[in-house]
Amino acid sequence: MAEPQGPDPDWPDQDQKEAPALDLAGEGEPALLVDLGEFEGPIDLLLTLARDQKVDLTRISILALAEQYLAFVEEAHRLRLEVAADYLVTAAWLAYLKSRLLLPTPETEEPTGEELAQALAFQLQRLEAMQTAAARLMARPRLGRDVFPRGAPEDLPVFERRVTEVTLYDLLRAYGDIKRRQQKTGPLHLPPVDLFTIEDAIRRVEAMLGRLPDWTRLDRFLPPDWRGGTSREDKLKARSALAATFVATLELAKAGQLEVRQDGTFGPLYVRRTDPPPQPAQSTDKEP
Amino acid sequence: MTVDTVTEAPADQEEGFDRRAEQMRLVEAVLFASAEPVEEAALAARLGPEADLRGILDELQAHYSHRGVHLMAAAGRWAFRTAPDLAPLLQRETEVTSRLSRAAVETLSIIAYHQPVTRAEIESIRGVATSKGTLDILMEAGWIKPGRRRETPGRPLTWLTTPAFLDHFGLESLRDLPGVDDLRAAGLLDARPAITTLFSRGDDAALPRAVEDSAED
């Protein structure tokens, strides 16, 4: 609910709020006088009632105020009006305060009636101070209503100077990356690799033939450390040694120094000296 | 700058005057061109470190103090504004200035005078629960902003006013709030929790919040 007939919001007008409180004496229309919508809560209502006492808030009679408030709420009850819970809580508390002020102080650790009354007085003063301050604040010349800013602000031209963040390191790193990529995709350059030459193989086969009496498998002629291994390098070395040795045996066979035999397609190759005359029974399945 | 012969001093001085005059024109133009207050630091950055910005601003302010436009400062920001005394001749009713509810006005002044202040404290002072819309409206107007959380149980948020608040109400600083010194001297800006103890409630709300005050907004 907005405040349809409430006071001008910018100017909390105390006179307007006094009117319903004065009506409490029964001179006006009861329906209007208990319109709690006019108050910003129980403390605001209390403050309005307190102003009726027309004395400085520091000298207010809290007892009289409590009685006024209770009468106000009672009147609302009589008219069967809805009274918000916090107004009722305050009413209960004020009834308690009233009893504490009227009765002799019991021997308890609870605050005395005077202390409670003082606290309430402070609360009222503080709220009043804020309401007054609000009114003074709102009465100041205000921007957009009383005081005006430049109506046609000029855009001060802003030049953007673009600064690109890149360091020499970034530049060199980028070039290094390009070079590395090139290595992966550029033309193939074979590095010098340690391989078993045919000359080496011929020398080795010639030297070994004298000591081998009969048919001997070709791979037996390979040097022990060239017979293969697990690494690709070893395998390559073994293949180059095998190829060189095979070419060497063909060379020596051509020279009539040895014979070569293979028992079936993809079977192992056998080699032996030609010193003893070749046996006619044996098949001489020479390689081309 | 040369620091040599005697006869050169006047020439140097004259040059200094010229430069200062140019700096003043520049500050005048920059402030005039902007609808929003300009940070003093931004002006300083434009003039360079040796410039007597403060002196220039003071001189400008004095020059304009009798004119139709005044140079105002708020929270270290500077702006030209029409002279407040011309308000009756210039007045316009605008939405922002007329729409505020009493709840919003009271809440704004409580935040202004008591900042940093929590919502519970605002409620304790007003003696009524604050509807969420009230703070929203004040925030939307650009007058309040959340501050740091209070290091108490529940770590409640505190509220502060903004430089735009000072600008809107023509205040140079919070010390210029109407009557702030008297209120402080009277102890009325104390954080004393009056009603909280009255009702001896343990929770953070001063008063029952069951009923939001319907008068707001």
Next chain:
Amino acid sequence: MTVDTVTEAPADQEEGFDRRAEQMRLVEAVLFASAEPVEEAALAARLGPEADLRGILDELQAHYSHRGVHLMAAAGRWAFRTAPDLAPLLQRETEVTSRLSRAAVETLSIIAYHQPVTRAEIESIRGVATSKGTLDILMEAGWIKPGRRRETPGRPLTWLTTPAFLDHFGLESLRDLPGVDDLRAAGLLDARPAITTLFSRGDDAALPRAVEDSAED
């Protein structure tokens, strides 16, 4: 306004001055606060028929003629504007930092090391097409410029680095660019044993380094 005292002539005169001063302040404020240039007729309507609007405007214009803000008139409409001679000083420079894309950094490095180099050559070295935008960005940064056309079919444009390029990277001359060996020594090139790389060719690893030096100048 009171018209009371005895010495009426001087008082009237004084009052007249006061009224004129107030009118001038009002004109000043209205022109300041208006979003649009204000019609002279509108100003006249505000001041009333007896006011010497023209004289007031002339006086205001004279007053502001040496200040940072000028009072300008155009087609019978009046407005305050910042003084035109201050325009260069009102311009503000802001730095906008941006990062260079990877493609741009690579392209720049190729131009630096291989200049003069054509776009086709850059693409061949990078192994990917170069977007026109990349060269534009480098040109805009002021680091590259077009060189002579290559006298080959199609007469392609070549690209060179600029003195600003050397400046930015703190190089005395292009000879100061580290060579490929320097890059390798600095760990910017990852060199591996030849035979291993040969055998891992099936695993798409890099090739032996015999290639590397081809790019060096």
